[in-house]
Amino acid sequence: MTPQSVFGSLFHRLETRRAHVGVVGLGYVGLPLAVEFARCGFKVTGIDLDARKIAAISRGESYIPDVPSADVAALVKAGRLSATTKFDVVADLDTINICVPTPLRKTKDPDMTYIVSAVEAIAEHLHTGMLVVLESTTYPGTTEEVAQPILERGGLRAGTDFFLAFSPERVDPGNGSFNTHNVPKVVGGTTPACLELATALYSAAIERIVPVSSPRVAEMVKLLENTFRAVNIGLVNELALMCDRLGIDVWEVVDAAKTKPFGFMPFYPGPGLGGHCIPIDPFYLSWKAKQTGFEPRFIELAGCVNAAMPHAVVDKIAAALNVQKKPLNGSHIVIAGIAYKRDIDDIRESPALDVMGLLHEKGARLSYMDPHVPVLPAHVWPGAYELRAVAPERLASLPMDCLAILTEHRAFDWEALVAAAPLVVDTRNAVKKPHAHVFRLGAPDPDATQLRSIVDVLATQVA
Numbered sequence: 379m380t381p382q383s384v385f386g387s388l389f390h391r392l393e394t395r396r397a398h399v400g401v402v403g404l405g406y407v408g409l410p411l412a413v414e415f416a417r418c419g420f421k422v423t424g425i426d427l428d429a430r431k432i433a434a435i436s437r438g439e440s441y442i443p444d445v446p447s448a449d450v451a452a453l454v455k456a457g458r459l460s461a462t463t464k465f466d467v468v469a470d471l472d473t474i475n476i477c478v479p480t481p482l483r484k485t486k487d488p489d490m491t492y493i494v495s496a497v498e499a500i501a502e503h504l505h506t507g508m509l510v511v512l513e514s515t516t517y518p519g520t521t522e523e524v525a526q527p528i529l530e531r532g533g534l535r536a537g538t539d540f541f542l543a544f545s546p547e548r549v550d551p552g553n554g555s556f557n558t559h560n561v562p563k564v565v566g567g568t569t570p571a572c573l574e575l576a577t578a579l580y581s582a583a584i585e586r587i588v589p590v591s592s593p594r595v596a597e598m599v600k601l602l603e604n605t606f607r608a609v610n611i612g613l614v615n616e617l618a619l620m621c622d623r624l625g626i627d628v629w630e631v632v633d634a635a636k637t638k639p640f641g642f643m644p645f646y647p648g649p650g651l652g653g654h655c656i657p658i659d660p661f662y663l664s665w666k667a668k669q670t671g672f673e674p675r676f677i678e679l680a681g682c683v684n685a686a687m688p689h690a691v692v693d694k695i696a697a698a699l700n701v702q703k704k705p706l707n708g709s710h711i712v713i714a715g716i717a718y719k720r721d722i723d724d725i726r727e728s729p730a731l732d733v734m735g736l737l738h739e740k741g742a743r744l745s746y747m748d749p750h751v752p753v754l755p756a757h758v759w760p761g762a763y764e765l766r767a768v769a770p771e772r773l774a775s776l777p778m779d780c781l782a783i784l785t786e787h788r789a790f791d792w793e794a795l796v797a798a799a800p801l802v803v804d805t806r807n808a809v810k811k812p813h814a815h816v817f818r819l820g821a822p823d824p825d826a827t828q829l830r831s832i833v834d835v836l837a838t839q840v841a
């Protein structure tokens with residue numbers, strides 16, 4: 379086959395939805411993507427090393443809250459979606475998207491082992507005319523410097539024999555408005571043919587494609603987006619700590635600032651960064667920049683400020699208990715929300731785990747409520763013992779010196795929780811009404827909130 383016919387044949391199969399599409403890594407990113415490809419008409423096979431995920435999909439069950447089980451069941455039944463732990467299926471695939479984890483090592487260096495092992499497994503079955511797209515968030519250069527040489531080991535060349543691209547995933551778990559289908563997809567190919575084929579694949583399933591000139595631009599786009607968030611959250615967290623000292627309400631400041639119709643985007647303080655992306659991805663960029671002797675100062679500074687937030691929260695809890703003449707040591711602290719953000723079940727890198735670890739270290743006795751996380755296994759938090767979520771209805775019967783709000787799940791009835799707690803530390807501005815026993819991160823202590831209630835009354839009158 380000539381390079382033109384290799385290209386033309388795959389392009390035609392993509393256009394007519396006859397391509398057999400693969401997705402490696404069926405987690406928060408890979409499963410929604412596989413479902414989206416199957417929904418638009420492709421036959422999709424997912425590959426994951428986790429046999430429990432494969433079994434769930436085969437039974438037609440979803441384990442990702444944003445993907446309804448009914449959708450998975452219908453696609454499996456229609457023969458459009460299947461899943462396996464075996465990579466030999468790659469021999470039958472026309473395309474494959476790689477969505478495996480990209481964590482950091484303890485030293486904050488990129489851990490590329492998941493990407494390398496997935497690409498090596500694909501390389502064993504790579505064949506002429508196949509399109510490989512990396513989606514895992516990673517440092518600029520990964521597609522061409524890491525994936526391409528492994529894939530070319532068997533003698534096939536990217537751009538002529540097979541096709542290679544990078545396209546960052548932008549999924550936002552728990553976001554009811556934006557999903558894999560309607561978030562624009564940035565794509566960079568190693569050659570124009572690679573870009574054209576990757577664009578043909580995605581445009582079948584996703585509303586808008588944003589082509590860029592190379593994989594490394596596409597890799598950098600994702601890191602810019604996540605670094606932008608990390609730096610701005612760092613800025614507003616620092617502002618919160620300043621406001622704490624100055625006796626100014628940071629939440630009121632941000633709310634007023636965001637009325638500016640241009641040039642400002644609100645970010646909110648909190649107990650620290652969480653999730654698989656924001657605390658991790660900027661360090662991929664920083665690692666790569668340092669290879670060239672460049673010191674990325676914003677990333678490191680934001681990392682320091684954000685990493686210090688769990689300590690600031692513990693200080694706030696200690697100060698609030700102090701007002702009631704209680705020490706942290708021996709006090710019963712109930713944590714409201716341990717997922718890294720509201721309305722989701724993901725506790726990866728959650729700052730709540732750091733806050734709980736610090737409280738445990740200082741002798742506090744802990745329990746938690748989280749409708750999305752029924753069990754906190756011993757191995758995932760520094761306290762190293764298992765905790766089970768307490769139902770909010772049981773709060774009044776628990777020993778409790780302080781309720782610490784770390785994640786503002788919508789399922790919580792804040793006024794009921796505040797009424798049941800002798801003392802509250804709110805790190806998310808979840809409690810909207812002022813109460814004499816509610817201390818908020820980045821805001822004056824409760825007695826000054828008299829003024830805030832007057833401001834609220836005036837604002838209602840003006841409205």
Ligand SMILES: NC(=O)c1ccc[n+]([C@@H]2O[C@H](COP(=O)([O-])OP(=O)(O)OC[C@H]3O[C@@H](n4cnc5c(N)ncnc54)[C@H](O)[C@@H]3O)[C@@H](O)[C@H]2O)c1
Binds near residue numbers: 479513
């Ligand atoms: N979760 C998010 O909100 C999000 C958003 C945008 C980008 N990302 C990026 O997408 C990538 C995947 O993240 P995720 O949250 O979906 O991770 P995840 O842990 O939910 O899923 C990854 C899956 O890959 C599987 N896996 C690991 N190694 C494998 C291998 N060699 N072969 C086959 N399967 C393998 C794991 O079993 C797991 O099911 C990461 O690079 C992440 O940074 C995540």
